Amino acid sequence: MMKALLAASACIIALGAQAQDLPAEYAEKGKVVAANTPNYPPMEYRDPATNELMGLDIDLGNALAKHLGTQIEWSEIGFEQMVPSLNTGRIDLVLSGMSDLPARRETMDFVDYMTSGAQFYVSAKRAGEFKELTDFCGKTVGMSRRTSFPDEAAKWSAENCEAKGKPALVVVGTEGSADARTQLKQGRLDGAVQGSETLPYLLQLEPDTYAIVGTPFTSVYQGIGFGKDAPELRDAFAAALKALMDSGEYKTIFEKYGLTGAMLDTVMINGEAVK
Structure with missing residues (x-):
């Protein structure tokens, strides 16, 4: 019986990651709100000439939202305020060069999209x-x-x-x-x-x-952060990321910023591959 329950659980996780539609509450709003601090080029920054928001995270977030049939609204807040804002519902997700760390998984879930060090x-x-x-x-x-x-x-x-x-x-x-x-x-x-x-x-x-000097002395995944109470939103973004990987758009975004060496070859949630 225990083996059957574990198998069913794994199946649910896999199926959840394949769901393509946004949860109804976000689809009705027509947008998702993402926290970002544009001071970390080339991940996120403002063009000095135009003040336009730019960077790999921005391009990736816009592409994911487009695939999901919605808009992404960038909320510029301090890095230290991102987790509290997520937990209070002020924002829907964090996409701002945040590392997927075990301590952060206590209050957040991550859809990992690149490596860093x-x-x-x-x-x-x-x-x-x-x-x-x-x-x-x-x-x-x-x-x-x-x-x-x-x-x-x-x-x-x-x-x-x-x-x-x-x-x-x-x-x-x-x-x-x-x-x-x-x-x-x-x-x-x-x-x-x-x-x-x-x-x-x-x-x-x-x-x-x-x-x-030398090579990175740590290795970590960067992830899109979601509240623990939003697994459906997390899984929708995981599925969208897989679609971008399959279509080649994911690679195109990383090539634009010279970061193909940081790409992942599969979708991961909290450091674990999603099948």
Whole structure:
């Protein structure tokens, strides 16, 4: 009997992910409201010339909404307010470079759409000082305090610096990635950390200014966040994402931003593949 129940449950999950229609309450409104903070290029940002909202997350969200026959309304709110806004119903989903972390799954569900990782970088003029990641031991490194990077960097330091008798990484929480870059240019930081998906764009935007050091020291999925009370909406977006993958539109969006290396080859919910 238990095996039969588990099999039925798995079938329900798979069928739910195949449902193409929006739940009636969202279809009637004619839109879904998505939280976004446009300060994380190339994922989300405003064109300096036109102030138009742009980025991979924006293109992907618009494409998903179009497939579902609705509109997506972007609600610009602070990153720290996204989860409370989702839980109170102010927004319907979060699509803003948010990592799918186990702790966040306690109050949210995620439809994962790409991979990411925390990446060290320095000013180009100091690149010669940092040949290996452990060269950051004892150095002052900045990263957005609103992200998981400070905790991840501290964990990396414990395992790769302190555990080997080297001085600890000095983690500085900044107001965002732009603030970290400003402090790096001012010489107040030895290095900085950003998501690996953002650095190729940054190096293109400001040539000869920064240098990437090594490879990402973490690996995580980025996901579209949904409330625990909205599984039907979650599954509708998962199905739409699969449709975009199958049609090639998903790949086209990632190619546009030079991030094909971050693509997934299957739809995932909370880090698990959906069949």
